[in-house]
Amino acid sequence: MLETGFRLTPQRLAILAEVQNAERHLTAGEIFERVRRKYPTIAYGTVYRTLHLLAERGLIQEFPFGDHATRFDRRTDRHDHVHCVVCGELVDVDVPIAILARQVAEEQTGYEIHDHQTVFSGICPTCQEAGHRLR
Amino acid sequence: MLETGFRLTPQRLAILAEVQNAERHLTAGEIFERVRRKYPTIAYGTVYRTLHLLAERGLIQEFPFGDHATRFDRRTDRHDHVHCVVCGELVDVDVPIAILARQVAEEQTGYEIHDHQTVFSGICPTCQEAGHRLR
DNA sequence: ATAGCTGCAAATGGTTTGCTTCGTT
DNA sequence: AACGAAGCAAACCATTTGCAGCTAT
Numbered sequence: 001m002l003e004t005g006f007r008l009t010p011q012r013l014a015i016l017a018e019v020q021n022a023e024r025h026l027t028a029g030e031i032f033e034r035v036r037r038k039y040p041t042i043a044y045g046t047v048y049r050t051l052h053l054l055a056e057r058g059l060i061q062e063f064p065f066g067d068h069a070t071r072f073d074r075r076t077d078r079h080d081h082v083h084c085v086v087c088g089e090l091v092d093v094d095v096p097i098a099i100l101a102r103q104v105a106e107e108q109t110g111y112e113i114h115d116h117q118t119v120f121s122g123i124c125p126t127c128q129e130a131g132h133r134l135r
Numbered sequence: 136m137l138e139t140g141f142r143l144t145p146q147r148l149a150i151l152a153e154v155q156n157a158e159r160h161l162t163a164g165e166i167f168e169r170v171r172r173k174y175p176t177i178a179y180g181t182v183y184r185t186l187h188l189l190a191e192r193g194l195i196q197e198f199p200f201g202d203h204a205t206r207f208d209r210r211t212d213r214h215d216h217v218h219c220v221v222c223g224e225l226v227d228v229d230v231p232i233a234i235l236a237r238q239v240a241e242e243q244t245g246y247e248i249h250d251h252q253t254v255f256s257g258i259c260p261t262c263q264e265a266g267h268r269l270r
Numbered sequence: 271a272t273a274g275c276t277g278c279a280a281a282t283g284g285t286t287t288g289c290t291t292c293g294t295t
Numbered sequence: 296a297a298c299g300a301a302g303c304a305a306a307c308c309a310t311t312t313g314c315a316g317c318t319a320t
Contacts, residue, residue, distance in 0.1 A: 069309060
């Protein structure tokens, strides 16, 4: 396919910046709220369209996350996540060992595995602390 | 909490049976459609409420799956999934090796990991075949 | 001029919920 | 009578889409 015109508009830049400067993985709604502070008339549709576009172009990565909203990640390489079941925090982890698991999965199913994503769930250090204080 | 009354009504039995006899992982919508063949007046709300109830009681397991509908699984033990990116098939796998990965994740994040779930994605044998035929 | 982007609003799809009625105990 | 369950419809929430108008090229 031919290279189609692509404009890096102020709105798009702002959306990209929010994802890249975020202290954590934001939902589209959160990104919408933050961008709206600078562009009060921005629409939800624009945010979603832009996020998908940026993901397609490999500038960000999106993670449809469990039963809740999709999160957007500035990291574009393969990696896994850890989720705190108490406060909901979601952080990145690198678990290279899991690559070996692909072979097991291929042998078990006959699939040709191209990718994998692990979500670990547990309790974050902060919530562990809070738990100890309650005892 | 006190044991509260719980009735295993015909509708509930039918929903449980559909999950347990399913040839694959069904969505709530699919379960609704199937149960409706026997109970034409059953409501979506009943299906969802029942599925959550059965999951809470450990009779089935639910997997909020990516950006699409939650799937319901007769297996109630910890296991992983393989997803075909071509036809959408979703099958179970057991990858015990991944348990080791938890330690890596704990060390990296300080989290207390209690669980994990891996979704492998790739191409199922059938779609591999189809692909070969096209060449 | 026109291809591409925005804003708006309506539509979609999965899921949840309030409420009334009904069946069991 | 009292409790739990079912059915129905409306509500919800995240996300998508059609479209008219605007803006850079």
